Amino acid sequence: MPRVVFDPDIPEAARDVLAANAPLLPHPSAAPPRPRFGGRGLRTAGLAAIQAPIWVYLPAVACWQYGKWARVAGIAAEAVVIAPIALFGLDGFAWNTLLGAPLQMIAFLVVLLLSGEPELPKLIRRHKDGYIRPEELDGPAPDLLARAQAAVDGVIRSEVNREGLLDEVRNTITLPRQLWDVGQTLAELTRLHDEQTQRTMGLSTPRVVEALRPQRRALNLATESVIKRVEALERYAARTRVADQALLELRALHNLAEGNDAYRDLLARTVRDDLAIAEIDDLAERARQIEEALYDSVEQARRAGLSLVPQAS
Known part of the structure; x- marks a missing residue:
């Protein structure tokens, strides 16, 4: 099942929020409109008015939910609020009330400015052209996108990639760009196909078919091109799986080689012939061969990945 594909130029923090809410992302044409006053209505103003005195007179309570250092700051501010009352009684209370009025107004304005429209609608509106939903694709496009995403996932999660053996390919940069390019091409193919269907009004007369021939040829060529790109990603993923298997086998043989001395001594004590020792030594030779295979x-996986770089540019 394909996932939403994102423009890699979207900042990572924004992309993470959008990806976490992928089922809620609308079609770009249905992005939420900008609300009046930034979403700050009477309800928001009322909540800000309630919170303002809490921030001024009970900062320890207001800061308690924001972590250790916020709690420390809140307790320190609470001590400043209580100190005049403890030292001067009613005079201190009157002094706090006098200073608290303008501070409440400041707190009200700060809370009001920080309130308003939630983050998700703002990000959707800002990056409405920076994502492609699988629901917007038809024909073979969803399957091609799913194949491309599966190939990229396989490379990113591979052991050789985590070990940095493919670092020249710069997978974290190249592969997301490849996915975005594939998604954009598939979305454009879907759009043109739908547009073509609408313009023909369902007719398939010889003249209409003849007029459609150049357009369909262009669509077929573009489809073949994106299929080749997806197949290149799959070849890269396949090379990576082979390298992973070689790495796993090499590690297993290295683990076996660590116990060679004990087995060498055991065979030397029991068999006392060169053939038995040669059998143990063969483990080291096999490890060397597997290392070369790795x-x-x-190297083949890296070349497969590097072959994708010119396409991404």
Whole structure:
């Protein structure tokens, strides 16, 4: 099942919020409108008016939910509020009330400015052209997007990638760009196909078919091109899986080689012949061969990945 694909130029923090709310993302044409006054209505103003005196006179309570250091700051501010009352009684209370009035107004304005429209609608409106939903695709497009995403996921999660053996490919930069390019092409193919269907008004007469031939040829060529790109991603993922298997086998043989001395001594005591020792030594040789195979697999995977870079540019 394909996922929403995002423009890699969207800041990472915003992209994470959008991805976490992928089922809520609307079609770009249905992005939420900008609310009046930034979403700050009478209800928001009322809540700000209630919170303002709490921030001024009970800062310890107001800061308690914001973590350790906020609590420390709130307790310190609370001590400043209580000190005049403790030292001067009613005079201190009157002094606090006098100073508290303008501070409440400031707190009210700050709370009001920080309130308003939630983050998600703002991000959707700001980046409405920066994501493509699978629901917007038709024909073979959803399947092609799913294949591309599966290939990229396989490379990113591979052990050789986590170990940094493919770092030249700069997977974190190249592969998201590849996915976005694939998604954009598939979305454009879907749009043109729908537009073509609307303009023909369901007719398939010889003249209409003849007029459609150049457009359909262009659509077919573009589809073949994106299929080749998806297949290139899948080849890269396949090379990465081979390299992963070689790395796993190499580690297993290294683990076995660590116990060679004990087995060598055991065979030397029981068999006392060169053949038995040679069998143990063969483990080291096999490890060397697997290591060479690993390097060869990694190099092939890196070349497969590097072949994608010109397309991403």
